[in-house]
Amino acid sequence: MTFFTVVVRGLTRRRMRTGLTLLGIAIGIAAVVALVGISHGFSQSWDAGMKARGTDVVVSNMSSSLIPKPFPASVRDRIAHLSHVDATCAILVDVMSIENAEMMMVSAREWDGFAWKNLKLISGRMPHDPAERAVVLGRIAADVLKKKVGDSIQIETAELSVVGIVDGNAWVENGSVILSLPLFQQITGNQGNINAIDIRVTPSTSAEDVGRLCEQINRLVPEGRAMLASENISNSEAYRMVKAMSWGTSLLAVLVGILGVMNTMLMNVFERTQEIGVLLALGWKRGRIISMVLWESALLGLLGGVVGVLIGAIGVQILGATPVIRGLLEPDISIGLLTTSVAIAVAVGVISGLYPAWRSSRLTPSQALQG
């Protein structure tokens, strides 16, 4: 019989209570996995979309919301001639309720801009000209909206034709409704306005030069802020707020888990006062008893963590498949998030076990034997 057997038996003596405590931790950890996975997934999906479009730098104003604020399209002309700028593409992006889909990304792009180039037609065709009242749908958007080539789609009050289904090589691209910039400006009453400029830098531009370009744009364009495409979303205040809320909610869930484990371990110690007295009488050192209590709570945390990670991962996949989330983001359940979550669970176990372990160490053998 190993010490581990002793630890396991400590947990299996009250299976129902151990199971419920384990479930409590598991739910807390599942919340961590789900909330952080979704918020991180949003950032990852957005960054992947930028990468797929071949965007190196983005000029936008994302100070207070996930959808950037509009600014005059003429800003583009101030940027296009700068050195190291290979190409620009004016964008007007929004998240809208379209027919049955509560949230759908609508991405309007400057006609002939490079942001159209990554789109591969799966079926149908691209719009003939910027004035054609037509859209192409990313393949996930088509699936969510249940549209095929030839169907019509209503955006606000305008009825447009679905002329093509495309693959944009990124979750956000595939979840978008894509149309020409002038058409979307007209539909939304945003004539002359855009809310992002995608910039592709010339090949072999160094990171330092890209940095200098961003600084130069920021001096020239007070309406927006230039950032590396990979940092655009993670630097926005709105995303930071979402991330903070995710962690805040997760920490609350974890705190509930800590209290649950502490309660269980305290009950375990109180119920086993006499047993601890017997162990002391049989010569067990106090350190071994403290170690036993801590290992029990750590094991409870570990098991709760593993179950929580499973629940969280499955839950996120289910959430990701819902029409609200689908197309907007791909939940990011990375190995790093999973191992961090399990580590948090083990830490929850150990922290929760400290007080019960301390209580157990204060028992005198004679008092403990009396129960």
Next chain:
Amino acid sequence: MTTDLVTQHSSISPATLDTGTASPSGYLFEAVGLEKKFEDGQVQALRGVSLSVAHGEFVAITGPSGCGKTTLLRMLGALDRPTAGTLLYRGNSIPDLRDPSTYRAHEIGFIFQAFHLLPTFTALENVQIPMFESDRPISERRDRAIMLLKSVGLEHRLNHFPAKLSGGERQRVAIARSLANDPSVLLADEPTGNLDSENTRLILELIVRVHREQSMTLVLVTHDMSIAQRASRTIQMKDGRVVSDRSINDHRSIE
């Protein structure tokens, strides 16, 4: 039914006790003026108890409930501390031991009236519990536990949990457990108090056999005079004091 209880007594750990195996006086235990007042101050369990126990003796401590015999036994086993007086084991002060757990693990084997087996462990596992504080490898601990359970006639109950054992069987497991680390002393607190007469006889015979075969010092607390008569020496207590101390060869009363 049982096999010989072949064991080797442990040597005294230097980490526990500072000197050799015997006190200058030759006694294993020496108590002088032991007093015990419990924290609430209302109960004084021991009032100046003085006695000595030689190696290999079988001493029965008797007396009515509340006379302090269990308190005295627990002090001998370093489970409790006296509030006044001197208590020595092989010349070393028990209350001042640097590591009482090592003393309890290697020098003392406890047998309790309520058996105190751990309910979530099998008989075989219960006997292995004290061996966590020994240097024995895991496989050797298991082998030794099997040998000890065989020696108390429980080879057919190795994997039974305490709840599935009779009272007599539970106490036999407890006896096997008390021998796990080859202690020098067995301290038995009313070991037959929860047993019927047949099991009382069997358990008593087993304890006496252990004492004889291993020349082990046995201190047994009982209120049953018929059990006390099996001892080579009987110490009677009343109201926290020793009122008589008689041995088979010496029937003089100390008071």
